[in-house]
Amino acid sequence: MKKLLICFLLATFVLPVQANEGMWFLMHIERLNYRDMQKMGLQLTPEEIYSINNSSLKDAIVQFNRGCTAEIISDSGLVLTNHHCGYSQIAELSTAENDYLTNGFWAGNHAEELKPKKLSVRFFVRMDDVSKRILGQVNDKMTEAEREAAINREIAKIEQENNEGGKYTVSVKSFYQGNEFYYFVYQDYNDVRLVGTPPANIGKFGGDTDNWEWPRHTGDFSLFRVYADKDGNPAEYSPNNVPLKPKYHLTTSLKGFEENDFAMILxxxxxxxxxxxxxxxxxNVEYAYPAWVEASKTSMDVMKKYMDKDQQVKLDYASSYASIANYWKNRQGMIDALTQHKTAESKRNEEKAFQKWASKKGNDRFEEVIPVINNYYKNTNKASAHDNYLGLLLRTRMATIPYRLGNAMDYYLQQNEAKQAEVKPQLEAEINDLYEGIYMPLEKDVLAAQLKLYSTKAENIAPMVARIATANNKSEAGWNDYLNTAFENSIFQSKEKVEAFMANPDAEVLKNDPLFQLSTDLLKRYRYESEEEKQLNNDFERAYRLMVQGMREMNPDAKYYPDANSTLRLTYGxxxxxxxxKRNDAVKNYYTTLKGTIAKYQPGDDEFDMPQKLIDLYENKDFGQYADNDGYLPVNFLTDNDITGGNSGSPVLNGKGELIGLAFDGNIEAMAGDVIFDDQLQRTINVDIRYVLFLIDKFAGASHIIDELTIVK
Structure with a gap:
């Protein structure tokens, strides 16, 4: 069940889609979408969007660090993405003395660009349908485990056949809940360097208060550069690497746009x-998301207490805190939106129609699908709450570090001397990585608060946690006392104690370490699956796949698009x-201006402070070539594109494929959009590219970056 909670389900929406609904495969654009897109204002051909043999729009779109999107905007590998997408790398490169996260950073030349430890971009090369090949390996008599094993064997063959000796990364993905399969070929570049970022009070202006809200006034962007070897091939970092010459880069538009203009996002x-x-x-509404919200807030409250006291701690934990805060507000917004829009009730009506269809002659293989699905949820409601409480607990670093390192140490101790010499450098590197930027007083207090919450709110909890909680009356003070003693007696209390242990390792000491025992207990519980749960999951997965298959057969003329699963898509609107x-000063409520930004200014406030230079530029109306024709400086704008998490940093393009903005958020009114699309409420919040260029040029004085771009006016 945990797999389903973390990576829920691959599918599509079953009703006829609205004009702006859908996350479409690029290879299907000509067959499914091109005529609609032309009518709305697209001036490109399908070949100009997606081509295998020639350069096309898709060659400028990259997956950024596996979690966001970015785009190539110059012929020297310049990458544009959101500030919040580069947040962890900017924080990593910052120190209390050189605080780029707070103050911003602009490289004056290539030599000044900064290399984070780990950052990559992924280029999409091609894709293809392998559904018949993979589904030819399975039959209805197989259990879900047997089916999965057969599919995975064939996937391994397909990936091996298409990686060209390791040149490419190949990934086969399941769609429509295992009813279709496609493979995707990528090329990864790992030498990616920071070029520029605005200060946090521009890049994160509005903070958690404005997150998921409109009107927005955020300069949510950052710039990086892709480097390659002298032949343009991927290479690990080297001072000899050169900026990548991409196959395609986006043209940047200063022409602006009007309401109802065509907009597409890749x-x-x-x-x-x-x-x-x-x-x-x-x-989700009654069990899973409330647990997530409560556990997230628990961590945030403790983290903020320490982050407010120490700037280096604030930098070290900035990315982690921002991620938790983002999903905390998202999950609460989902609860509110799904409840308000009665989404479950709407789905029940669809299921009743499906059940009626399934009862007809010839459809009998679908007749038990809905009852099996309903039985699964009935029997896993409380377990879903447990898994979310435990999942957030396991985001606490000291809940997992002892288990992870302890098992690596145990493996090391079991090897002969030669093998130990071979694996020791890897173990030492892992120790350095895991303890880098860690602040133990914060970690211990977060762990105590999360253990108290988990032991009092969840059912059927980890056995050792249950015993300790009972002994300490389930109080936070009791957990603090327990952890004070456990940390004091643990080799995992600090990097220095771990290194001291490695100098004179002892298997019995490791086995009896209190933090190793606690961490092991938590991870074992997280991975535990009873025989009853295994059967529920087996029946549910089969029923879910049949439901998707049946609903597509029930509506054969509907136009379908796959559910999002971190593969490249196009959405248009x-x-x-x-x-x-009334909170928006703009003439029409599809854009915001710098005037509205200044109106939100609160000196010294964590969320609404701003640099004096930005205020001066506004007061002098020094907007350069980036002002709108009506004289204002645009900041953010709205489209009705169908996006979700992972689209952060995606380019917003006009009908000619020119860059007009950068997607960075959605509106809280449409927070149910991951489950059900609302064409009246769904909005994408974007940074106007003119505001991005204004900040680079007029605010930062980095005109050399502007000179790199291909700009149309």
Missing amino acids: GYPGRTNRWMPAGGIQQ KVIALPED
């Missing part, structure tokens, strides 16, 4: 669940407003 959306049954929606909002 990117790597992470996850949607638009086939999710009513029972799954209800489970329009620049479009929300109803009038």
